[in-house]
Amino acid sequence: MQSVPRLVANDIAAALKRRIAAGEWENGRMPPERDLAGEFGVARNTVRRAVGMLEEDGTVVRHVGRGTFLAAANSDSLAAAVMRMEGTSPADMMEIRQLLEPAAASFAATNASAGELNAVREAHRAAIEADDMPIFEQWDAEFHHRIFACSRNEFLKEIHNVMRILRNQSPWFEMKKRSFSEERRQTYCREHQAVLDALFGRDPEGARQAMLAHLQTVARNLLGR
Template sequence: MPKYIAREIARSLRNRIDAGEWSESGRLPNERELATQYRVARNTMRSAIDRLAGDGTLVRHVGRGTFLRQDNRGSILKMLHRLSGASPIDVMAVRLILEPRATALAAINANANELRAIAAAYGSSVAALEMEDFERWDAELHLKIVRGTRNELLTHLHEVLCVVARTQEQWRKIKQRTFSMERRHIYCRQHGEIVEALMRRDGEAAATAMRGHLETVRQNLFAGHAL
């Protein structure tokens, strides 16, 4: 279990690094602060940091702290800067390529806990009536499905797409303009079909349901609008 926890913390730290956190200073909080944030023992946090130091993401300097690698910081910032200019239509096009296949993989690879987390996120999205709450749980549901693939690279790619979408003012305005209770009901029904297929471990049905859902979202968001 400690190794699993350390791996999950390492994944979380990498996501925060990819999102640009600590990019200005280049320095992470010390182990004690991070252990407090994640509510784990310091040796567990040390193990998580060791994982990132081992793959070259971080560099330890005795007596000074833990830092992002200079070349890593530069490449990540350049990548995020380029991605931040991607159009919402392009983001949705990439999601249509990645997510149906990811959903099929999740039907095969997700463990029982991950399936329960997917079902819980779906339940929360159904209960969310306000746009902001629904959008948050909608995003969480899609993320948990991709995490169910147990493929870290695919999960990172999806999370980067989410960061790009969330930080775009254009995307936020499109969401506000096109949100309605009728469409929310349609999305909830489609989410339910995806989740049911996942619970049956039916990868083909899950992929088909996800593709249909994303096509509906794309049509609702962009019909009649050239971006």
């Protein structure tokens, strides 16, 4: 579960990205951290953490003694494209998940080592044993993350990492929290087991179909359709 300061920093990072994308700082330089802290009404350390997130994903570059500068003046750059993904709708996200994750599961059934599959099973067991929603969400996300790792496709894995960052923002967490119930948790665990059975059975088509069925359930619960 993410701490409150971490969630606040995520929100500030998202807000800063939107402002960068809107061209607010056309001179290519962001205001000092102390000014941003006053503007957002938070501690300077929280702003520093948020700007650090932007630095990690290539949005900005920090130079000691000089300030923080935008790295993505070019709208065709990778960092600019990632910034535009910030406002991805839940419906769009679920459509892409239903395209990519069944393929990842299929690749995993063929390519994963026994150790990698055991890691997926460990995440599944932890999700089964979870006694509250945040812990379940943590292990549910880890279950899917480890399947992408099993795919042995580095590009596919990195696309999933971008999706995971977007889904870790507080609005997504609140949406999942509203749709959560113990009955749905048990359903998800049963569907995860079906995916796991296909993976261990080295059945790529079975893994694909089981993952798609699971994501369709998730989409119905999150989006009501």
